[in-house]
Structure formats: C-alpha cells, structure tokens
Amino acid sequence: RHHVLTLADFTKAEYNIVLQTAASFQEVLSRRTKKVPSLQGQVVANLFFEASTRTRSSFELAAKRLSADTLNFASATSSITKGETILDTAKTYLAMGTDIMVIRHREAGVPQAIAAEMDRLGVRVSVLNAGDGQHEHPSQALLDLFTICSLIDPENPRLQLLKNKKIAIVGDILHSRVARSNIWSLTASGAQVHLAAPPTLLPQLFADYVKDEEVGEDERGRGGEGERGKIPNSESNIQNRNLFIHWQLEPALKDADFVMTLRLQKERMTGHLLPSLREYHQMFGITRTKLQLCQPSVKVLHPGPVNRGVEISSDLMDDPEFSLIPAQVTSGVAVRMALLYLIGSGKS
Numbered sequence: 001r002h003h004v005l006t007l008a009d010f011t012k013a014e015y016n017i018v019l020q021t022a023a024s025f026q027e028v029l030s031r032r033t034k035k036v037p038s039l040q041g042q043v044v045a046n047l048f049f050e051a052s053t054r055t056r057s058s059f060e061l062a063a064k065r066l067s068a069d070t071l072n073f074a075s076a077t078s079s080i081t082k083g084e085t086i087l088d089t090a091k092t093y094l095a096m097g098t099d100i101m102v103i104r105h106r107e108a109g110v111p112q113a114i115a116a117e118m119d120r121l122g123v124r125v126s127v128l129n130a131g132d133g134q135h136e137h138p139s140q141a142l143l144d145l146f147t148i149c150s151l152i153d154p155e156n157p158r159l160q161l162l163k164n165k166k167i168a169i170v171g172d173i174l175h176s177r178v179a180r181s182n183i184w185s186l187t188a189s190g191a192q193v194h195l196a197a198p199p200t201l202l203p204q205l206f207a208d209y210v211k212d213e214e215v216g217e218d219e220r221g222r223g224g225e226g227e228r229g230k231i232p233n234s235e236s237n238i239q240n241r242n243l244f245i246h247w248q249l250e251p252a253l254k255d256a257d258f259v260m261t262l263r264l265q266k267e268r269m270t271g272h273l274l275p276s277l278r279e280y281h282q283m284f285g286i287t288r289t290k291l292q293l294c295q296p297s298v299k300v301l302h303p304g305p306v307n308r309g310v311e312i313s314s315d316l317m318d319d320p321e322f323s324l325i326p327a328q329v330t331s332g333v334a335v336r337m338a339l340l341y342l343i344g345s346g347k348s
C-alpha cells in the first residue's frame with residue numbers, strides 16, 4: 001500500500017500487520033533509547049490545515065522515533081494566508097524532498113486530491129490521511145483498534161480478538177470521521193457494532209433506515225431498538241456488516257464490552273443543536289450509572305478532544321478503572337510509527 005487514505009479497502013491481513021508492527025514499536029518505546037533508525041534520511045511533513053493536538057504531535061513524535069526528519073506546517077501561519085493553493089503547498093513540500101505527507105483538512109477529499117496529484121506527477125510520495133472533514137480518520141481508528149486488542153492480549157494484539165465483542169459507538173455520528181473509520185475496522189473484525197445517536201446526529205442514510213423500523217417498548221420499558229441495518233449498497237457499501245443502529249442509548253449499551261463516545265462537533269453544526277447540550281447529556285452522555293447496563297468489565301474510549309460533562313461525565317473520563325482515553329493517546333505513537341514504517345520503509 002502506497003497511501004493510507006481510508007480503511008474502506010483495508011484487508012484483515014493489513015489490519016493484523018499494523019497491529020503486530022505497532023506492538024513491536026510499543027516494545028521499542030518501553031526501552032530507554034526509544035528510537036530506531038528505520039526512516040533515517042526520510043522527510044515526514046505534517047501538513048495540518050485544521051487544528052490538532054493529538055494527531056499532529058503523535059505523528060511528529062512517531063517520525064522522530066523512527067529517525068526521520070520532520071516538517072510541521074500549520075495553515076494559519078503559512079503562505080495559505082497569502083493565497084497559495086493546497087496543491088501548490090504540497091508541491092512546495094515535495095520540492096524539499098518530502099517522502100511522506102501527513103494531511104489533515106476540514107474538507108473531505110483533500111488528502112485524496114493530494115495523493116492523486118503526487119501519483120499524476122509520478123513521484124514516490126506517500127500520503128497519510130490524518131482526518132479529512134466528516135469522511136475518515138484512519139490512524140485514529142487503527143489506534144482505537146490497537147488499544148482494545150492490546151487490552152485483551154497485550155502480547156499478540158490481533159483483529160480476531162474482537163469477534164462477537166459488543167462495541168457501542170455513541171454520539172455525533174453525523175460529523176464523525178472517527179466513527180466512519182471505526183465502522184470499517186470494527187465491523188471487519190467481526191465485532192457487533194452498535195451506533196447510538198439522536199436522529200439529528202445520524203447520517204440521513206442511517207436515520208432513514210431507522211425510521212422504517214418499529215421502535216417499541218421492551219420488557220423493561222426503556223424503549224426498543226431498530227433491527228440490524230440493511231444499508232443500501234450503492235450509498236455506503238457496508239451492507240451485511242455487523243452494524244446495528246439505534247435512536248436510544250440503552251439497547252446499544254446493554255451488555256457492551258466497549259463504549260466509544262464521540263465529541264459533539266459544534267464547529268461543524270450550522271443550526272441549533274437538537275437536543276440541547278443539557279438534554280444530550282441526559283440522553284446520550286456516558287456516566288457511571290448508564291455503564292451499569294454494560295458488561296462489568298466495560299471500558300470507555302473517546303478520541304478526544306473531550307467536552308467534559310457533555311458526551312462523558314468528567315469523573316468517568318478520569319477513572320482509570322473504566323477510561324482508556326490516556327491509553328488511546330499512548331497507543332497513537334506506536335500505531336503511527338507502524339504506519340510510517342510500513343509505507344516508508346520501502347522508499348530509501
């Protein structure tokens with residue numbers, strides 16, 4: 001694989017190679033020196049046209065741990081402000097000898113456009129999607145996968161460990177590139193993936209589907225659930241995956257092994273938030289009380305940054321018994337080392 005732009009076409013073998021490579025880099029990071037010479041002489045450019053803390057810093061650290069030279073670009077302090085185009089910016093970094101471009105942009109499709117331009121020019125530059133609009137965030141989903149699999153088997157994290165695990169993805173699915181990438185990876189693993197969101201925060205495609213289902217009262221009077229999603233292939237290509245869609249939180253949380261809660265992306269919302277923040281927290285905010293519906297060993301993930309007290313209660317976020325949030329950030333370095341190594345090691 002030359003570029004990593006989406007997880008839609010990732011194979012099970014590729015997921016496992018990333019997991020195994022990340023595990024070996026996790027071991028490297030536990031050593032005193034923490035560094036390997038794998039990408040010595042290569043240039044990794046972090047081209048971030050949208051704000052980031054975790055992704056940009058961990059890609060930079062990952063590149064440095066692999067002995068690559070790093071260039072960091074933030075659009076607000078760049079010649080983009082003088083009218084330079086995105087493609088001309090990428091070509092400028094190409095002219096400096098960049099081998100790998102890590103790209104984030106608020107619009108979907110920008111990493112793909114840059115990758116296509118690099119391919120058209122016939123240069124051996126790889127592009128990694130570090131989050132494009134509402135489309136995908138592949139490295140985040142891979143680090144989420146690694147965090148979960150490593151918890152189950154730290155010695156040998158692999159995709160198959162998630163088969164039949166129940167994983168709830170809760171919240172602002174509509175705007176979440178993290179959710180989209182996680183749907184690809186988690187359903188590929190054979191996990192039972194349950195999406196829960198108010199109708200206003202589900203993609204219309206999903207909301208239309210749920211609307212067609214009877215939502216009745218279950219025996220405990222907490223509301224029922226939609227049946228397994230049969231998503232039209234032409235629209236989403238996730239037909240027949242183990243994907244379930246709910247307008248209510250409870251059926252998604254019931255007996256869940258992992259709960260992934262998502263940030264309400266207020267910056268991408270144009271109208272009034274429906275439900276309001278207070279109502280949202282009441283209905284979909286993850287709290288200790290609501291976790292009682294899950295398996296006793298349940299763990300909670302959040303890609304960050306977090307709106308404390310909105311999508312997750314502040315005390316739960318900081319509780320090491322339940323929260324994998326710091327572990328996700330730690331995993332990010334090893335997983336991004338794995339990605340840079342796997343696409344970069346053939347270049348020099």
Ligand code: CP
Pocket residue numbers: 051052053054055056131140303304305
């Ligand atoms: N999870 C994530 O992408 O965080 P940043 O926006 O801080 O990179």
